Structures are given as structure tokens and as C-alpha cells.
Amino acid sequence: MYPRQIGAGEPVKKALYLTAVTVVLLLWLLPLLAVLMTSIRPGSDIMMGNYWGWPSSFELVENYLGVFTQTPMGHYFFNSLVITIPSVLGVLCLSTLTGYVLSRYRFRGNILLFAVFVGGNFLPFQIMMIPVRNLTLALGIYNTYLALIVFHVAFQTGFATLFMRNFIAALPDELFEAARAEGASPLQTLIHVVVPLVRPALAALAILLFTFIWNDYFWAVVLSPSDSVKPVTAGLANLMGQYAASWDLVSAATIVISLPPVALFFFMQRHFVRGLTMGAVKG
Incomplete structure (x- = not known):
């Protein structure tokens, strides 16, 4: 084996x-x-x-400076930050709450609700292109930051819930029994017991989510046709003209937009091990 x-x-x-x-x-x-x-x-x-x-x-200097002086990549870079950071924070909050409830509370429909979260990951997101676009038009948020943020949160929460539920379910039951014995409410237990212990999982999940959302191209094209809210992935395609392309600037821009996920990984990697036993009971 x-x-x-x-x-x-x-x-x-x-x-x-x-x-x-x-x-x-x-x-x-x-x-x-x-x-x-x-x-x-x-x-x-x-x-x-x-x-x-x-x-x-x-x-080296001319090409990398040219990315921001000769192209609108600086604006696209800002758009990606505005879209990605709130989306990651929203998914982390929602998936921690849903993972906590689904792993620690038994109620009718628990397994079915969890199956709905997991089942959404098996649907090809391309088949939802037209319904999602029509929904954003009906809500009046088409071609806005809010449209991309809302649907990134919606599409990533299923996977994140599966991730967080399994991690929280592996925590010792004695921790929750001790918290209840001390009179802690479910919210207090989540904040003071669960969150410190799942910090490594949150760090790993944040890196994955940031990478997924930052590198998204499909929804960037579908929901942001204008340059006002277009992120870097869709904006990079604008650097290639119909008959010619400045491949030196395109390549430099590609390296620049790949740096934030890499930097986030090196910044968050120290949290992978730390916090695994924080808040654990002794004896």
C-alpha cells in the first residue's frame, strides 16, 4: 500500500x-x-x-517599471486586492461558523446540509455562467466589486466548510465539555477554544483561498467586462494586442501578479505548526 x-x-x-x-x-x-x-x-x-x-x-528595471508606467496593471492590481481580501475573510468566517455547527451539533438534516455544501464542489461552474450573470443583473451589481466578492464567497464556502468541519471534528471532546462546565456559551467556545486551535487550518485555508480567488480568470471575465473593476488575471489579457504584444512587459506583469500568493505563503507558513495545542487542557 x-x-x-x-x-x-x-x-x-x-x-x-x-x-x-x-x-x-x-x-x-x-x-x-x-x-x-x-x-x-x-x-x-x-x-x-x-x-x-x-x-x-x-x-530588468525598465520592464518591471514599465508594467506600472506603460500599462494599467497598477489599477488591475488594486482591483484584485479589493476583491480578494474581503472574499477570503468572508469565506474564513462563514466556513468556520458552518464547520463548527456541522461538526459539534447534532440536529435533523445535519448530514443533508453537509452534503449540500460538499455536493456544490462537484458542479462544473461553467454551467452556472448564464444564471449567475442574470442574477447579478437582476440584483443591480453586475460589473461591480460586490458581484465578484459575493460569488467568490458563495463558490468557495463549500470547499472551505468541508475543510474546517473535518478539522474541528478532530478536536478532543474534553475541550468542549470543559468549556460547557465553565459556563461558556457556544459563541464563546468558538472564539476562545476553537479558533486558537484551528489557527493552522485557517492559515492553510487562507493561502489556498487567496490563490484560488487571486488567480481566477473565468468569473473575472464573466462578471467584470469593463476595466473599472477588472482584476489582474483579466487585465493581463488586455496587454496582448490584436496583431502584436509586448511579451517582455507581459512576462514581467505575469511575474508581478504571481508575487502576492507567494508572499502570503511565506508570511503564513509559521502559523502551520504554532497553535496546534493552544488552549488544550492538562492532565
């Missing part, structure tokens, strides 16, 4: 394994390397077909 560890006396297998891992890693990193190299090339290199060779000159 589990892969057997390669022993010290099997040099051939170890060499084959290392070779396979290296090849796969290089193939995976090759597109990223191409984008990085293109982002520091002058536009003339790309026009001459120099895609993989050594750049004739390095225009």
Missing part, C-alpha cells in the same frame, strides 16, 4: 529515482524559467526570435 524506501544497497534504483525527479522538476520549471528570461529581455530580442538564448541586454 505504501512505496518502499530505497535502501543504501540499491545504487541503481536510487540513481534512476534521482534522474527521474530531476527531469520532472526541470520540465515543470522550464515554462517559469522562460517567463523569467523573457521578463528581462529587450523587446528587440523577442522580435528577432531570441527566445532561449542569452539576452543581448538586461532590462
